[in-house]
Amino acid sequence: MAKKCPEINAGSMADISFLLLIFFLTATTMDVDTGIARRLPPPLDPTQEPPDIKKRNILDVFVNKNNRLMVGGRPCDISQLKEKTIEFIANPTNYEHYSEKREVEIPELGGTMQVSRGIISLKNDRGTAYDMYIQVQNELASAVDQLRDELCKEKFGVNFVDLKDEEKIKAIQKAVPVAISEAEPEEIK
Amino acid sequence: MSKFTGKKQKEVPAISTGSMPDIIFMLIFFFMVSTTMRQNTLLVKISAPEATQIAKLERKSLVSFIYMGQPTQKQLGTETRIQLNDQFATPQDIPEYIAMERESRDEADRKLLTTSLKVDKDVKMGIVTDVKQELRKVGAFKINYSTRKKVEKE
Numbered sequence: 001m002a003k004k005c006p007e008i009n010a011g012s013m014a015d016i017s018f019l020l021l022i023f024f025l026t027a028t029t030m031d032v033d034t035g036i037a038r039r040l041p042p043p044l045d046p047t048q049e050p051p052d053i054k055k056r057n058i059l060d061v062f063v064n065k066n067n068r069l070m071v072g073g074r075p076c077d078i079s080q081l082k083e084k085t086i087e088f089i090a091n092p093t094n095y096e097h098y099s100e101k102r103e104v105e106i107p108e109l110g111g112t113m114q115v116s117r118g119i120i121s122l123k124n125d126r127g128t129a130y131d132m133y134i135q136v137q138n139e140l141a142s143a144v145d146q147l148r149d150e151l152c153k154e155k156f157g158v159n160f161v162d163l164k165d166e167e168k169i170k171a172i173q174k175a176v177p178v179a180i181s182e183a184e185p186e187e188i189k
Numbered sequence: 190m191s192k193f194t195g196k197k198q199k200e201v202p203a204i205s206t207g208s209m210p211d212i213i214f215m216l217i218f219f220f221m222v223s224t225t226m227r228q229n230t231l232l233v234k235i236s237a238p239e240a241t242q243i244a245k246l247e248r249k250s251l252v253s254f255i256y257m258g259q260p261t262q263k264q265l266g267t268e269t270r271i272q273l274n275d276q277f278a279t280p281q282d283i284p285e286y287i288a289m290e291r292e293s294r295d296e297a298d299r300k301l302l303t304t305s306l307k308v309d310k311d312v313k314m315g316i317v318t319d320v321k322q323e324l325r326k327v328g329a330f331k332i333n334y335s336t337r338k339k340v341e342k343e
Binding site (some may be wrong): 009011013016017018020021024025027028029030032033035036037038040041042043107124125126127128129130131132133134135137138139142145187 | 205207209210213214216217220221223224225226227237240241242243244245249252303305308309310311312313314315317318319321324325326328329330331332333334335336337338
């Protein structure tokens, strides 16, 4: 009969696993990357004329190099930007200086919807701080988000983020599009 | 009472350390699952701006990073620098970098490649705009402005 195999000493197992643990603690990070997702527009075709858009359908948002904001021709504080954007896009009273609507057939939402033609034109100076730019982007995104939430609550009774059905998400996105146009870079005095 | 007083006090048995490896292994697995590998060492100082409308960056393997900020080494000055991989770069290096990033991914995944801009909040928009223009030229349209979650102040 074969000799009885001596038991392997497992005493140093703890040390080995500690070593591994410390390796993983130092070599990995825990931070989750979060951010504002955006899509850049494709490069402009120089031969193509810029589309003709009525003045009332454009909301100008300028940020100058001193991080001051101008919305629709008037100086504005960042705290009012969201409100003004919502007013401009939703335009419940059909005020003649805010965006026009067009009728779009969206069967998922039960027939024709009034979709805003509004476009937000964002311009910034080269000297604008990145922080300010992100704040502006954030306010614009949250304005669109709020409008979507409102519509979503009305139609489906849930917030937009809680919507699971792909069709419904598409429908809401169609009814409240994100129309943020970033200008070609140029110096703003 | 002699039953209790007569004898010498018994020795406390040694604590068993046999399950120690198991506990440590459990910790290892926790860290392996919940963390990601550090990508590259930062040569620039980045404190991300805060925002509320944020989304999680999904599928980290399909993300390429562009860092912008002041160099951490004081002798390199305070001007904003761009970092790609492990070295400083200029906006003109970005097309090559994106091409390399595309090359290293699967054919099917290339369209899903996202560029994450990790930019310090004190950086001026000029250089960010230059980088964005370069990205537009090479067709890397999906970008993500890296931000932290804003803590609501009451």
